[in-house]
Amino acid sequence: MATHKRQAFTDQEQELAQVAKALGHPARVAIVRLLAQRRACVCGELVLELPLSQSTVSQHLKELKAAGLVQGDVDGPRVCYCLSPTGWARARHLLGALLAELPAPPEAHCAC
Amino acid sequence: MATHKRQAFTDQEQELAQVAKALGHPARVAIVRLLAQRRACVCGELVLELPLSQSTVSQHLKELKAAGLVQGDVDGPRVCYCLSPTGWARARHLLGALLAELPAPPEAHCAC
DNA sequence: CTTGTTTATCGTCGATTTACGATTGCAAAG
DNA sequence: CTTTGCAATCGTAAATCGACGATAAACAAG
Numbered sequence: 001m002a003t004h005k006r007q008a009f010t011d012q013e014q015e016l017a018q019v020a021k022a023l024g025h026p027a028r029v030a031i032v033r034l035l036a037q038r039r040a041c042v043c044g045e046l047v048l049e050l051p052l053s054q055s056t057v058s059q060h061l062k063e064l065k066a067a068g069l070v071q072g073d074v075d076g077p078r079v080c081y082c083l084s085p086t087g088w089a090r091a092r093h094l095l096g097a098l099l100a101e102l103p104a105p106p107e108a109h110c111a112c
Numbered sequence: 113m114a115t116h117k118r119q120a121f122t123d124q125e126q127e128l129a130q131v132a133k134a135l136g137h138p139a140r141v142a143i144v145r146l147l148a149q150r151r152a153c154v155c156g157e158l159v160l161e162l163p164l165s166q167s168t169v170s171q172h173l174k175e176l177k178a179a180g181l182v183q184g185d186v187d188g189p190r191v192c193y194c195l196s197p198t199g200w201a202r203a204r205h206l207l208g209a210l211l212a213e214l215p216a217p218p219e220a221h222c223a224c
Numbered sequence: 225c226t227t228g229t230t231t232a233t234c235g236t237c238g239a240t241t242t243a244c245g246a247t248t249g250c251a252a253a254g
Numbered sequence: 255c256t257t258t259g260c261a262a263t264c265g266t267a268a269a270t271c272g273a274c275g276a277t278a279a280a281c282a283a284g
Contacts, residue, residue: 008163009138013145017138024133025242026121029210033125036213043261051120056243058262063241077251077260088214095207098141101148102200137272155231168273170232175271189230189281 016094022067027052028060035070035083042078128206134179139164140172147182147195154190 009017023029030050034040040049043061047054061081064070068087072079121129135141142162146152152161155173159166173193176182180199184191 009142013138013141017136017141020132020134020141021136022132023210024129024136026125026129027242029125029129029132030121032210033213036215038215044259053244054261055245055263059242062262072261074251077258079261083214088211092211095211098135098144099200099204099207101145102195103148103150139272156229164272165274166231167233167275171272174232184231186231186280189228191231 012094012097015090016098018067019069019091019094022064022069025060027056028064031057031060031064032069032083035081041080041082042075043081044078046081124206124209127202128210130179131181131203131206134176134181137172139168140176143169143172143176144181144195147193153192153194154187155193156190158193 023032027050031046034046034049040046043054043058046061047057050057052060061070061072065072068084069091070081070087071084072081074080135144139162143158146158146161152158155166155170158173159169162169164172173182173184177184180196181203182193182199183196184193186192
């Protein structure tokens with residue numbers, strides 16, 4: 001990511017950024033939704049549902065897996081992708097923590 | 113982003129991806145937290161709190177503003193940055209909608 | 225009008241991302 | 255063992271990101 005100064009940020013900030021980045025592409029959001037609805041499970045099914053090539057879908061799955069949001073279990077010649085319960089628990093926690101820090105909607109403005 | 117096929121995804125998916133992408137960098141998460149805590153408001157203060165140059169902070173602010181999460185009100189020679197209530201309401205809604213679609217933690221696994 | 229302060233933009237660089245086709249790898253089936 | 259089918263990886267090209275210094279722009283004060 002071009003000379004990041006990672007050491008300067010909190011672990012939580014980096015983790016949250018990692019999760020957010022993984023969701024920072026429409027295709028990956030769509031994949032997560034497909035997996036959530038159980039409408040698709042193996043890579044080939046996802047390819048059929050998405051306007052992307054097999055290799056591209058595979059790459060997106062790899063990124064989601066790297067972020068811990070998805071896990072892939074080998075099932076014979078194919079791979080069954082599922083949402084990772086622990087990964088999403090972590091994501092919920094991180095997102096919730098950030099949202100909890102925000103001021104309530106009516107007064108987000110600063111004093112300036 | 114190299115030849116995106118944006119038209120193939122839902123507006124919600126694209127909007128969520130945009131918000132997530134904006135939070136997909138530790139520096140931007142840190143900026144949001146600083147603004148939330150009201151510890152800093154104008155660009156110069158943020159620069160002091162972060163290990164980044166002024167131009168880099170300005171760019172991150174620009175991206176957060178483009179995602180609708182932050183708004184900047186001109187205040188004389190400086191600019192007062194605040195979290196955007198409507199932007200965060202939207203973000204909450206989009207994130208909440210996605211999380212609501214996910215199966216409950218214990219059974220995120222697919223049937224395979 | 226000039227000066228000083230603050231922020232935005234420009235230009236650049238290297239690293240990363242996104243996408244694809246082509247190839248390789250792997251497991252079940254014949 | 256060979257074939258078949260699915261998934262992962264490789265290689266590549268174009269676009270974007272992240273960072274910085276340098277410069278421009280905007281505004282208040284003098």
